Amino acid sequence: MMKKLILSVLLLNLLAACSSNPPKEEVAEPATTSAATTEAPAADAQAATATDAQAAADAQAAADAQAALMEKNSVYFPFDVDAVQDADRETIMNHAEYLASHPDAKVRVEGNADERGSSEYNLGLGQRRAKNTKRALVLGGASDSQIETVSYGEEKPRCSEHNEACWAQNRRADINYSAQ
Amino acid sequence: MSATLRYREPYRFSAGMLAMVVHVAFFAMLVMGVRWQTHQPDRFSVELWDSLPVQQPTEEPVQEVVAPKQAVEPASNRPAAPQKADIELRDKKVSKPQPSAKELRQKKLREEQRMMEAYVEKQRLAERERVRAEVLAATSAEMGRYQDMIRSKIRHNIVMPPDVQPQASAFFKVTLLPDGSVLDAVLLKSSGNAAYDEATERAIYKAQPLPIPSDPVLKKRFREINLTIRPEDR
């Protein structure tokens, strides 16, 4: 756990040296990663010196890793629970640290719930999940003003089956980066 | 001659007529009552004998009274108790014991007769009580049966309006004709729910002809009935 933390901190530091575009709002598709990979040689080719190329390669690799880490921008909750779970600590930290190091970045945390409640109660539950996720991010280094919390309740489910596999997917908070 | 005021009974003639009518009625009731009380006596005859038939000699005349079956049978089976006396009669020529023996015989016969009559009368009374009780039971059973049928036929015809309070209760006085049809059904006490009042009234009319007994005595009791109609048991 500690090792991963140190590694990510190191990588983030590397990123700080480079300008980079924040990842898209939607969950990053595998295609993006491959696109990034294909871009790397092109970027490489453009670089004149070996050190520049190396630095650029490192930066891109870091961007890839960043994107890969940020792909996971949803945290999940057990039934009727709104506290952030330990399993999502890493995800939270990734985003918290990103936000901490990018004061201009803004996110919307969108809370959701499964259908086993009234639509209004679920709106409230989603809002609570968003709020707790925000608090975790702030504890992880993000600042309050960077994070907006909203709720979609049960109105934007990822699936619609009446079973636990589907419900588990819908009990979540999504961290979405606003376009600048 | 003095002008004494004499109170003249008013309506004297009418009073007299009424008195006579009442007396006649009383007498009629008495006669009818007695006649009603009396019924045909059981068919058995009593024979008084001077001489006894030579038949079963028995020592105890009391036996006959105790054994009911034998008592009802013709007197010909009666044992010749006085046989002894008879023998005495023949043997002795004394006038005194002779008439006393005869008298004794007759007295005994009369007593036996009386006891038998008393016993029979007792039986008859008991029988009449039994019959009366049976008739009464049958009557109330019959009455109950018809009340059940009326209850069930009207209930079957009730179309319940929605949301009637369980405590609602409609009370009707219904007049029936001898064929069971409804002359009128008057709502004496509303249930508080007009729709329920009307629905129950409709049910009473729809249930015509109501089932009533054919026996004239019982039928009379169904001429007017009170109906209490509720959505459910309290």
Added chain:
Amino acid sequence: MRRWILLCLSFFVVPAHAVLNIEITGAGEHQTPVSLVRFAGDAATAQGLLDIVGSDLIRTGLFKLVDPAGKTPHEPRDIRPSEWVGVEAVLIGSIQAMDDGKVAVKFRLLDLVRNAELLSQVVTAKEDQVRAIGHRIADMVYERLTGSPGVFSTRIAYVSRDEGVYRLVVADSDGDNEQALLTSKEPIMSPSWSPDGRQIAYVSFEKRRAMVYVQSLSSRMRTLIADFPGSNSAPAWSPDGTQIAMVLTRDGESQIYVANSNGGRLRRITYSDAIDTEPSFSPDGQSLLFTSDRGGSPQIYRVSIEGGSVERLTFESGNAFSPRFHPDGKSFVFAHFGDGVFHIAVHDLESRQTQILTAGGWEKKPSFAPNGKMILFATEVQGRGILATVSSDGRVKQKMVAQRGDIREPMWGPFLK
């Protein structure tokens, strides 16, 4: 002398039996058999009226329609009771065209069992308002035979979702005559009728989060009345139409606030760190029912409109959501969730008894019809969202299915004056 006469006469008195008293409880049936005879006059209009009145009465589950079998009386004198065996009431009438494009519909409702005239009325309206006339007649027949006002002339509101397009819809209580008030690519929730039936408050996500709007049905003009940070939702009108209760998360948690119907003069009613939501005004406007999980699980509570102490009302195992008062204020309907199933239930405030009315499913968002006799709610059949009604005694059930997509979030509108 008179005394003696009386005394003698007294011997003639025959001992009388007491009058028979018979008690009857229960019923044979719950559906009144009625016959509807096509009115005299324009054939198309008459048939249209017949269809509307017939389907309205049938939908209540309280009537059995008996075919007149070729008989066409238009006046009471044309009716021979012997020809109508089994029919308790018959509706007859005539349609007369009037000068200014209007029609006058005269009708009578006759009780064939008690031989009485139950209704004799005239309804006048524009020629093209056949449906409205039909609903009006059905309302009067229903009221005369059951004692309660009919709701056939009322309207309902709901949200439809079809291939990613959301619509806020208002329709007649039979689902006919749909009107879309709003079309959006983002979700719409919780439509709420104003007491005069002229406005609807609702939640729209068109600005990417929940905000409360109030829209006029006639002018289509709308006002955004709550866009505080976080979620703004669950609008509920006060009985006098001057105020709206809402749920705002502006102070952190979902809490209940009340504002004027234009959004001004906002004040907070509940103070808890729980989710307090779904406020519903009592008919006397003095208290609010709401859903709260302050006790650990979602249950129904009541609070005075002035704020203050909160009283818990539901104690059954499982969760309770979405309370809405009965028009008489003595009970409320809610959605009970237990053992993985939603049921529609009614809780009586006096006896504190809860009665479950439905078989169970994904049954949510119940609301009473304005006569308190029926409950409208959202449910699901084969994965599709539909609307359904159940009578307040649980006996009669109906379904309303959209042609396409899902329908949800219904609310029954008020009596229209």
